[in-house]
Amino acid sequence: MKVTVFGTGYVGLVQGAVLADVGHDVVCVDIDAAKVAALQAGRVPIHEPGLAPIVQANQAAGRLRFTTGAAEGVAHGELIFLAVGTPPDEDGSADLQHVLAVARTIATHMAAPKTIVNKSTVPVGTADQVAEAVRAVLQQRGAPIAFEVVSNPEFLKEGAAVADCKRPDRIVIGTGSAAAEAQLRELYAPFNRNHDKIVVMDVKSAELTKYAANAMLATKISFINEIANLAERLGADIEAVRRGIGSDPRIGYHFIYPGVGYGGSCFPKDVKALIHTAKGVGFTPDVLLAVEQRNGAQRRVLAERIVAHYGGDVRGKTVAVWGLAFKPETDDMREAPSRALLQALWAAGAQVRAHDPVAMDEARRLFGERDDLVLCDTPLEALQGADCLAIVTEWKIFRVPDFDQMARLLKDRMVFDGRNLYEPAVLARHGLGYESIGRPGVAPAP
Ligand SMILES: NC(=O)c1ccc[n+]([C@@H]2O[C@H](COP(=O)([O-])OP(=O)(O)OC[C@H]3O[C@@H](n4cnc5c(N)ncnc54)[C@H](O)[C@@H]3O)[C@@H](O)[C@H]2O)c1
Structure with missing residues (x-):
């Protein structure tokens, strides 16, 4: 089927690539020209296991194209996905400006009936707002073209997004239109072979389900x-x-x-x-x-522990931090607990030496150059000259570290573990002090 996806972020890019991978003909549209140029050159701008090979293979096969041209995108797809961001507004509500902008763009360019499929996470009632926005532009244009707005929320997990899209637990389709339902059933048939995963419901229930x-x-x-x-x-x-x-x-x-x-x-x-x-x-x-x-x-717990350990004063202390991504297997640092920890440590006057297996570029982009942050290439490098270690993300590489070397490198031989990766008794055997979440602590060997 001919599919267009607006938004090539964690959701849109993965969805577009996975749909192309089963044979659909996909055009991805994004307003970020740098991102589109990178994708056109075969460079995948996010870290998501298994994504780059399917993007590159389907691009080479001509089933997956990237453009900033909204008109081209609208002309292409019989199904048009919205996968743009819905960040929080100041009052906590979902900011729908990108969703509604794409709705108006679709209405501006459409010359034939379209099914608009909303994959962004949006509040109940948004499908009605999208339909209203499209209708208003079509009316201005004097173009009475038929369209449907369907809710099809996405449940993928970052870090396993490709696998989740290829083998979804469920495919929620919110629509009252039999024709739109049939289109989406056809689109998702390759993902629905083992048993029926499609759950059809009314639009509002689909929006609330997410x-x-x-x-x-x-x-x-x-x-x-x-x-x-x-x-x-x-x-x-x-x-x-x-x-x-x-x-x-x-x-x-x-x-x-x-x-x-x-x-x-x-x-x-x-x-x-x-x-x-x-x-x-x-x-x-x-x-x-x-x-x-x-x-x-809970996001403040680790910083509070560290500050309390030093009697309320961490000025002049250097804290090594393992893990910056909000979870393993992603480079995404949006609302990452590491950011709360770093801000609290900096506010209290501590220095930070941090390492993450894949989020280093993102950290550089977010924090820029600062005197109180050193980004280190390896976990051990982060420990050099540090007083203690804080673990924020449960990357596999942190699971079995060289505890003896840690005890040698950390001046105060203290580990503050925000993910409960280790057995307290094991650290005690290596002379390390250990504080984790919800378990008795261990003091460093004298
Ligand atoms: N990230 C996840 O794990 C996840 C999972 C399920 C659902 N969602 C939801 O999916 C939506 C997208 O999330 P994301 O993480 O992929 O966001 P993202 O920020 O990674 O990507 C959004 C993309 O949309 C593009 N964009 C913005 N306005 C546009 C426009 N007018 N035309 C074309 N492109 C435009 C941006 O340039 C960006 O590349 C959100 O509503 C989110 O809540 C996210």
């Missing part, structure tokens, strides 16, 4: 972090508790890892947007408000 999914996952994280805080104060071990509750299939092991709070481009903004939506209809979302509050506190 927020409900992310809010539920954020709730699990805030819940386990709350219990971790309790465990610390009660002398219990959250890792034992986690295994104890995860074994109950009604709870499960997924998304109950204690840590430094959720981050990334989705959970923080989506929880905020859902709170805003709820308040807008006169409803107080008590659970979501608590989820957000717990997360805000």
Whole structure:
């Protein structure tokens, strides 16, 4: 089928490439000329496992093209996807300016009926706003062309986006139109062979499904972090508790890892947007408000621990930081817990030496040159001259480090682990002090 995707970010680029990979004819449109030029030259601007090979192969096969030309994009696709950003506005609501701009662009250029498929995460009622924006432009043009607006939220996980798109758990289609449903069933047929994953519902329910999914996952994280805080104060071990509750299939092991709070481009903004939506209809979302509050506190925990360890004064101290990306296997640092930690450490007067396996360019772009930050090429280089280590992202490469070398390099032999990567007893054996989340701490050997 002929498909156009507006927005070549983490969602649009992956979706476009995966659709081309099963034989669809895909044009991706973006207003970022530098990004489009890089993609045209076969360079993939984001880190996402398995993405570059399928982008390059399908480009070479002529099934995947990149352009800044909106008119060309609109002319191409019978299905036109919106995969542009919906960042939080100042009041926490989702900023729909990019979504509505693309809607108007489509209406400006369309000369034949189109099915507009919204993949961006948008509040309930946005499909109606998109339809209204398209209708207004068509009216101005005196062009009574038929169109449909469908909601088809995306559930991919960054770091596993290609795999998730190729093998989705479910494909939610929000539409009241049998014709649009048939089009989307045809589009997704290659991904729907093993068993029927397509769930068709009304547009509003589809829009709410996406927020409900992310809010539920954020709730699990805030819940386990709350219990971790309790465990610390009660002398219990959250890792034992986690295994104890995860074994109950009604709870499960997924998304109950204690840590430094959720981050990334989705959970923080989506929880905020859902709170805003709820308040807008006169409803107080008590659970979501608590989820957000717990997360805000949890993002401060590691910095507070470090400052407390040094008696409230970290001026002149150098903290090594392992992990900057908001989670492993991505270079995305949007709302990353590392940013909260670095800002808090800098505000308290500490220096930082940081390493991340793939987010170094992103860190350079975000932080620029600063006297209180050294970006290091390897995990061990970050430890050189540092007083202590803070672990923020659970990259595999950090799982089995050389503890003896760590003990030699870290002046105060202290590790503050925001991801519970190690057994406290193992670090104690190597003479390292260890503080993690929701478990008893260990002092460094004298
Ligand atoms: N990142 C995720 O893990 C994820 C998962 C599910 C859903 N979502 C949702 O998908 C949407 C996109 O997220 P993302 O992470 O891919 O965003 P992103 O910021 O990585 O990419 C958005 C892209 O849209 C482009 N763009 C903006 N205005 C445009 C316009 N008028 N025409 C063409 N292109 C335009 C930008 O230049 C950018 O390249 C958001 O609503 C997000 O909430 C994201």
